[in-house]
Amino acid sequence: MGFDRALESLGWSSFFDDQVESDDAELVPARIDAVHRGRMSGLTTGGKVRIGFEGRTDTGGYAVGDWVLIEAGSGIFRRLLDRKSLLQRASDGKWPTQLVAANVDTLFIVAACNADFSPPRIERYLALANEAGTDPVIVLTKADTAENAAEMGRQAEALQRELPVLVLNGRTRAATEALMPWCGAGATVALVGSSGVGKSTLVNGLIGEGAGARQETGDMAAGEAKGRHVTTSRSLHKIAGGGWVIDTPGMRSVYVKDIGQGIDTLFAEITELAPECKFRNCTHDHEPGCAVRAAVKAGTIDADRLERWRKLQAESAPKARW
Structure with a gap:
């Protein structure tokens, strides 16, 4: 299936085109721009449409974009x-x-230059992005x-x-100009971060003046680290420069x-050194002949980074089932 410039401007590429089969000739590609409980909407070359389902459907299996x-x-x-690509938010086990x-x-990944700035939390976002x-x-506001x-x-x-x-x-x-190199025609960007760090302000700057779907913003009081949780849903917006941006609700906790x-x-510095450890399944905690702990002792790997690596590894590992 060949595709025109209008479809390409929505983010369509050969990656998606290669998935379209001959039996799909009568179907229309649509990009989901909003997901609500029980309903969704999408963008096509002919404009915005409501996406319907035959029977009841759980929209939780679909994402904006x-x-x-x-x-x-x-x-x-x-x-x-x-x-x-698929960005997912894990829960603490309850959801x-x-x-x-x-x-x-x-x-x-947006953080503010105040008490919100937390390298360990940013590392969690980075792991999710990777x-x-x-x-x-990283965008520090x-x-x-x-x-x-x-x-x-x-x-x-x-x-x-x-x-x-x-x-x-x-x-x-x-x-806005600083973000634009990543926001060219057909490109898609998303913003994540805590509430009140200025994500919606950045989104509004990218959308441009006069846009019809600008995000509400809520300022933090002077010296406050936590602002008002303004954005409550995810949606896809056209960027003035031709790309697309997805704003997301603030995340108070980032589980992995x-x-x-x-x-x-x-943690590439740890990953690359691990094969030099004496034991193949070395946890870099107590085992003899650990190349990673030797690097910490030598000062080439930061001890705090190793400790945070341990914590994320333990949290990320699938829980054993008995």
Whole structure:
């Protein structure tokens, strides 16, 4: 199935085109732009449509950014296409894993230059981004309110190799311009972070003035680390430069589960040294001949990083079933 520029501008690519079969010739590709309980909507080259189902359907299995095939005219759902990337939010065990956003190219991890800045929490977001298959970018907002904003930026850069870090005032035009290299035509970005760090302000800057679906914002009082939880749902918005942005609700807690590969990427200095340990299944805790602990002793690996690696590994590991 060949695709035109209008479809490509929605984020369509050969990855999705290769999944369309001859039997799908009468179906229309649609990109999910909003998911609600029991209903969804999507974007097609002909405009926005409501996606219907034959019978009751749990929409929890779909994410904003997903590509689906629907019937022309009726909008009835027929098939979900495989995802290039999928950002998921694990729970503490009381609730099932929540799908946050799909087919995201770049994930902006947003934190504020105040008490919200927490390298261990940012590491959790990075592990999720790595596992999801997105490219992470750290965005530190409210830089105009902190004397040590530059130092926070340096700390963030040290969390993962080749990690882009932006330190900015989200309310300025310069902030929008700083994000634009990742927001070209057809590209999809998403923002995650705590409530009140300025995600919606950044989204509004990307959408542009006069857009019809701008996000409400809630300022934090001076010196406060936690702001108002304003964004309560996920939705897909057109970026003034041609791409797409997904805003997400603030996350008070970031749990990790079954994301071993994402953790390996995050802690590459530990992952790459582990094969030199005496024991194949070394936990880098007490075993003799541990190359990682030797590196900590030599000062080439940070002891706090190793401790955080242990904690994330333990949290991520599947629980044994008896």
